[in-house]
Amino acid sequence: MKRATLSLAFVTSCVALAACGNPSQQPSTTDNKALPPAGPVEETVKAVGTQGILHATHSPAGCEFAVVATLHWDVTTEGIDAVELWVEGSEKPVLFAADGSKGSAQTGPWIYPATKFMLRAQRDGSELDRLVIEGKPCPVDATGS
Numbered sequence: 001m002k003r004a005t006l007s008l009a010f011v012t013s014c015v016a017l018a019a020c021g022n023p024s025q026q027p028s029t030t031d032n033k034a035l036p037p038a039g040p041v042e043e044t045v046k047a048v049g050t051q052g053i054l055h056a057t058h059s060p061a062g063c064e065f066a067v068v069a070t071l072h073w074d075v076t077t078e079g080i081d082a083v084e085l086w087v088e089g090s091e092k093p094v095l096f097a098a099d100g101s102k103g104s105a106q107t108g109p110w111i112y113p114a115t116k117f118m119l120r121a122q123r124d125g126s127e128l129d130r131l132v133i134e135g136k137p138c139p140v141d142a143t144g145s
Contacts, residue, residue, distance in 0.1 A: 049129035054085075054119045056131055058111055063138035066109045073119055074102040075128060082122035087115065098122060112138050 047056040058069035075083060080101050086093040096117070097105035113135020119128045 045134070047131055047134060049117075049119065049131035051129040054117060054129040054131045056117070056133065058133065061111055061113045061115070061133050061135050063112060063136075067111045068107055068109050069111045069115075069133065070104055070106045071097075071117060071131070072104040073129070075119075075121075076101045078128070080121050080123070080128070083128065084120045084122050084125075086118040086120060088118060093118060114138070 043060055045058055045060055047058075049055070053073055053075060055072045056069045057072075059067040061067050071085060073083060073085075078101075082098065082100055083103075084095055085097040085099075085105055087096045096107070097103075099105065111133055113133055114137035115133040117131045119130070120126060121128055
């Protein structure tokens with residue numbers, strides 16, 4: 001009987017301690033502030049170059065704000081060792097990234113609709129693929145260009 005009483009007391013103590021939990025993890029009953037609403041689910045747009053080699057993922061681009069894009073490529077099957085990724089601007093193309101035959105590069109928040117990228121072989125400058133961010137081109141004053 002004494003053993004059963006001790007076992008029951010031990011189990012009761014364990015249950016009581018488990019119910020207490022860590023006080024720092026318990027919700028406060030004195031803080032009745034509402035949690036902020038969850039933000040909108042970010043939509044991802046995927047673009048593919050004209051040759052299917054260059055791919056981009058980004059949020060929907062608009063003239064009101066610039067977005068960040070991540071560009072990916074893989075030319076390992078073409079026997080190309082290194083590539084250059086160029087951005088076509090209003091004046092002349094600008095080198096954005098240079099890397100191996102397979103890779104990726106992330107832009108800053110400067111992508112607007114109609115931003116053009118060109119993937120070239122580093123050894124001879126030949127164009128491998130071209131990708132345009134979808135959307136209606138922005139007026140010059142909207143992007144600060």
